[in-house]
Amino acid sequence: TQLLEQSPQFLSIQEGENLTVYCNSSSVFSSLQWYRQEPGEGPVLLVTVVTGGEVKKLKRLTFQFGDARKDSSLHITAAQPGDTGLYLCAGARNNNDMRFGAGTRLTVKP
Amino acid sequence: EAGVVQSPRYKIIEKKQPVAFWCNPISGHNTLYWYLQNLGQGPELLIRYENEEAVDDSQLPKDRFSAERLKGVDSTLKIQPAELGDSAVYLCASSVASVSSYNEQFFGPGTRLTVL
Numbered sequence: 001t002q003l004l005e006q007s008p009q010f011l012s013i014q015e016g017e018n019l020t021v022y023c024n025s026s027s028v029f030s031s032l033q034w035y036r037q038e039p040g041e042g043p044v045l046l047v048t049v050v051t052g053g054e055v056k057k058l059k060r061l062t063f064q065f066g067d068a069r070k071d072s073s074l075h076i077t078a079a080q081p082g083d084t085g086l087y088l089c090a091g092a093r094n095n096n097d098m099r100f101g102a103g104t105r106l107t108v109k110p
Numbered sequence: 111e112a113g114v115v116q117s118p119r120y121k122i123i124e125k126k127q128p129v130a131f132w133c134n135p136i137s138g139h140n141t142l143y144w145y146l147q148n149l150g151q152g153p154e155l156l157i158r159y160e161n162e163e164a165v166d167d168s169q170l171p172k173d174r175f176s177a178e179r180l181k182g183v184d185s186t187l188k189i190q191p192a193e194l195g196d197s198a199v200y201l202c203a204s205s206v207a208s209v210s211s212y213n214e215q216f217f218g219p220g221t222r223l224t225v226l
Contacts, residue, residue, distance in 0.1 A: 004152075033214070042114070042201050042217025043153070088152050092213050097166075100152030 003027060004091055004101035012107040016078055021104040023089035024071045030092050032065055032072050037086040037103070079108045112136070114218035116202050122224045128190035131221045135183070135204030142179060143215065144187050145201040153201055159185065160207065189223075197225045 005024045013019055023032070031050045035043035047056050049065035049072060056063045060083075062075040076083055086105050092098040115134040123129050135142050140161050145153035156175065158166040162182040170177065174193070179185040189196055199222050203215040 006152075031213070041219050042203070044217070045214055048214060090152075098155075098213055098215070100154070102150070102152045105150070 003099045004089055006087075006089060006101035006104050008104060009102070010105050010107075012109065013079055015080055015108055015110050017108075018075070018077050019079055019106070020073055020075045021087055021106070022071070022073050023091075023101055025091060026070065027091065027093060028069050030069075030094060032069070032092070033090045033098075034063055034072070034074055035088040035090065037088060038084075043086075043088055076106075079106075081108045081110050084108050114202055114204055114216055116200075116218035116221055118221055119219060120222050120224075122226065123192055124226050125194055126191040128188065129192050129223060130189075131187045131200050131202075131223075133185045133187070133202030133218060135185075135202070136216055139204035139206050139216070140182070141205045141207050141213075142185050143201075143203040143205075144177060144185070145203065147199045147201055147220070149198075156187070192223075192225045194225050197223055199223070 007022050033048045034046045037043040047063045052067045052069045054065045060077045064073050084107050086103045088100050088103045090098050090100045117132050142159040144156040146156055147153045155169055157164055157170045157177050159179045162179050175189055177187045199220040201217055201220045203217045205213055205215045
């Protein structure tokens with residue numbers, strides 16, 4: 001059983017559409033991170049959220065940490081083909097014990 | 111600034127053969143991680159080093175896997191003997207241990223291992 005459940009597992013949309021992906025757990029995390037991974041590369045950190053209810057924006061990406069620090073969401077506005085990739089969330093129960101979800105594989109078609 | 115360097119990028123071996131992967135972390139990063147990533151899955155931690163000390167190796171299959179980070183800089187992960195199920199991408203990551211860093215990890219490109 002995964003500590004972090006990500007949904008959906010796969011998502012295929014047209015350029016210009018909006019989307020939200022989710023990262024859920026029954027555990028409380030001291031911090032949660034979102035990474036994006038492209039084929040043949042390692043994950044690249046997008047954002048770290050640490051406060052319950054926190055919202056962070058990175059251009060067209062909006063990240064939210066749940067009030068109870070058990071879940072998070074990533075919303076992309078006006079998706080572009082360059083957003084295609086595997087989106088991974090990773091939760092830390094203390095500063096060094098981090099676990100990854102299985103990821104959401106996003107495809108944005110032109 | 112150079113990122114995390116891993117070699118080789120690809121390795122194909124026959125089962126029961128040994129294999130080794132090398133990782134050079136970002137300069138000044140005292141924490142080093144080895145992960146295994148299966149197709150369609152997220153990275154799974156194998157071992158974490160703080161300087162030269164392995165502080166979390168609970169997920170490392172010690173009957174066939176070993177790792178070392180002798181001088182607290184670069185690291186080697188070894189599998190001997192390899193099994194078919196070891197085919198995966200092996201990722202190395204590094205981070206700076208500090209109160210404010212929130213364990214932000216920087217990953218290398220990985221080594222894709224195929225065991226035939």
